[in-house]
Amino acid sequence: MPSPVRLLADQAFSRAAGAPLVQGNAVRILKDARENYPAWLDAIAGAERWIHFESYIIHGDAVGRRFAEALAERARAGVRVRVLYDWAGGLFTGSGPLWRLLRAAGAEIRVFNPPRLHHPVSWMSRDHRKMLAVDGEIGFVAGLCVGQAWEGDTARGVEPWRDTGVAIRGPAVADIEHAFVQVWNDVGDPLPADERVDAATIPPAGEVALRVIDTMPATAGMMRLDQLVAALARRTLWIADAYFVGTPAHTQALRAAADDGVDVRLLVPGGSDLVLLQPLTRAGYRPLLEGGVRIFEWNGPMMHAKTAVADGKWSRVGSSNLNLQSWLGNWELDVAIEDEVIGRDMAAMFEDDLAHATEVVLDGRHRVPRIRPARRSPARRGSAGRAAAGALRLGNTLGAVLTLTRTLGPSDARTLFYGALFLLVTGAVGLAWPRALAWPLGAVCLWVGLGWTVEAWHLWRRRRAPSSTGGPDQPARK
Secondary structure: OOOHHHHHHHHHHHHHHOOOOEEEEEEEEEEHHHHHHHHHHHHHHOOOOEEEEEEOOEOOOHHHHHHHHHHHHHHHOOOEEEEEEEOOOOOOOOOHHHHHHHHHHOOEEEEEOOOEOOEOOHHHOOEOOEEEEEOOOEEEEEOOOEOHHHHOEHHHOEOOOEOEEEEEEOOOHHHHHHHHHHHHHHOOOOOOHHHOOOHHHOOOOOOEEEEEEEEOOOOOHHHHHHHHHHHHOOOEEEEEOOOOOOOHHHHHHHHHHHHOOOEEEEEEEOOOOOOOOHHHHHHOHHHHHHOOOEEEEEOOOOEOOOEEEEOOOEEEEEOOOOOHHHHHHOEEEEEEEEOHHHHHHHHHHHHHHHOOEEEEOOOOOOOOOOOOOOOOOOOOOOOOOHHHHHHHHHHHHHHHHHHOOOOOOHHHHHHHHHHHHHHHHHHHHHHHOHHHHHHHHHHHHHHHHHHHHHHHHHHHHHHHOOOOOOOOOOOOOO
């Protein structure tokens, strides 16, 4: 019988994440593309009923072609193949031929959130999930997209990206399938009823307990859980993150844990594929280092994993990065595992990663030293948009200036200068040529106003129309 404290902690985790603890699963940690991709392809090859594949980016390179051909072969064999990718993630990836190949084979392809005239800023919400589920029997959740960068190029001496995923069998596969249904139904006709898996029909496959956390915009389940774990960790809290941007609340949670004697370590890329984001990541180093958090930068081309392990017992693997866009703006998918064996494996993997990283320390004047950038692979496209990264960086810096919520560092100087220059130029243009600002502002207001009018009309029609299920109307799709 679990102790009252354990029951209270389980309730807190369930409410914070919005996900129940699911018992009876078998879990395998998969490191890098060398372990993830073969496991994915084996599952695809063994599919008999359906394949549900969701990825933020699917590149049209040799790796993407390999997956497309494997999926097409199953589709021709009568397996129902459904692929979901993000519109922004699919830009400039050369994946058009892959979609034509798959559609010709009978697969169904859907794109998440393409631009729409009546939603001028909806592009900020992205489907950043990476999952694969086959026949309701096996599911994968990962930080990896599909592309050559994750495999590297040995002929050219390019190392693979560092990343992590998990393979799951057992009742939790139903939650992974449900996460796919969420997004699939949001962008088109609903999935057939015979492909909706009930956890009660899946027999136990092991002894691992876990939560499948299917974050949607504005739900903040993963953000609440990350802060709760920081509050509950007693000995160690080790985190790896690809696009870390410390918020005041999360930074304080990590500092408080370190101040309480917890060994808090953060592993981030030494050289990022998003060059606009890395200065913003480094701008948050000083308050963490001064609070006792140890920071390490990966020495390889790109550290893309999004993982955490606390006290060698609680682990997280998935797609969520530690920044506001990921926590509040995206559709994300993560797995939180409560198992000592998996926890030990994750901790050992983290310690091995630190052997390939450089620790960042404060010098005598309490400044973050200049660090030589690590080598980057030729592929400069990761799993977040450059435009969103730039906007996030600018917003974070200017927000810190206006609200005094963060101490600015030297790396903020350029961003602050460009923001000031933009305001000076805009103000000068407004004073000299008022119409130059009035016309664009009026056009934007008309565009947004028209879009909201169209959306309001659709909502009004849905309110008046009877529900197809006889129940209350469903909320409008995002």
